[in-house]
Amino acid sequence: MKSAGIGAVSAIKAAHPDKLVFVDLKTADAGELEATLAFEAGADLVTVMGAADDDTVRGAVAAGRKYGKDVVADMITVVEGRVARIREVAKLGVSFVEIHAGLDEQARPGYSIATLLQDGREAGVPFSIAGGIKVDTIASVREAGAKVAVAGGAIYNAPDPGAAAAELKKRATR
Numbered sequence: 001m002k003s004a005g006i007g008a009v010s011a012i013k014a015a016h017p018d019k020l021v022f023v024d025l026k027t028a029d030a031g032e033l034e035a036t037l038a039f040e041a042g043a044d045l046v047t048v049m050g051a052a053d054d055d056t057v058r059g060a061v062a063a064g065r066k067y068g069k070d071v072v073a074d075m076i077t078v079v080e081g082r083v084a085r086i087r088e089v090a091k092l093g094v095s096f097v098e099i100h101a102g103l104d105e106q107a108r109p110g111y112s113i114a115t116l117l118q119d120g121r122e123a124g125v126p127f128s129i130a131g132g133i134k135v136d137t138i139a140s141v142r143e144a145g146a147k148v149a150v151a152g153g154a155i156y157n158a159p160d161p162g163a164a165a166a167e168l169k170k171r172a173t174r
C-alpha cells in the first residue's frame with residue numbers, strides 16, 4: 001500500500017478474482033473512508049487499528065457491512081490491557097481480532113509468540129495471530145484456537161516462497 005497505493009489492490013484482484021484479498025491498511029483514523037477505498041478497489045478484508053478510536057473502528061465496520069466484506073481489528077502496539085481491548089473491539093462488530101506483535105516488537109530480545117496465544121485463549125472471541133509465525137510454531141497457533149494464522153517473513157524471506165507457503169498451510173490445517 002505504501003509504495004504502490006490502492007491501485008495495487010485492483011491489480012491483484014483483477015489478476016486473481018478467485019482469491020480473497022486481505023488489505024492490511026492498519027487504519028488509524030477515518031475508518032469508513034479508508035475501508036471504502038479498499039473495498040471499492042476489490043479488498044475482501046481490511047485491517048483497522050484496534051488502538052484507534054472506537055468511532056474509527058465503527059466506521060470501518062459500517063463500510064464492511066455496506067460492501068458485504070470483513071473488517072479485522074489489528075492489535076499491534078496494544079500490550080497493556082490487551083485482552084480487555086480485544087473484547088471491546090470485538091463488540092464493535094469486527095469479523096475477528098488480529099493479535100499481533102509487529103516487526104519492531106519481534107526484534108526485541110526475549111520476544112515469544114506465546115503471550116499472543118495466551119491472550120487469544122483468554123479473550124474468548126474469534127482471533128488471528130501475527131508475529132513471526134514459522135513452520136515450527138504454526139501448529140501452536142491452530143491449537144490455541146486461532147481462526148487465521150498470518151505469516152509474512154516466513155514466506156517472503158524463504159529461498160522458495162511458494163514451497164514455504166505450502167508447508168505452512170499443510171501444518172496449519174493438519
Ligand SMILES: O=C([C@H](O)CO)[C@H](O)[C@H](O)COP(=O)(O)O
Nearest residue numbers: 102130131132133150151152153
Ligand atoms: O503486518 C505485518 C507487519 O506489521 C509489517 O507490515 C506483517 O505482515 C505481519 O507481522 C506478518 O509478518 P511476520 O510477522 O513476518 O510473519
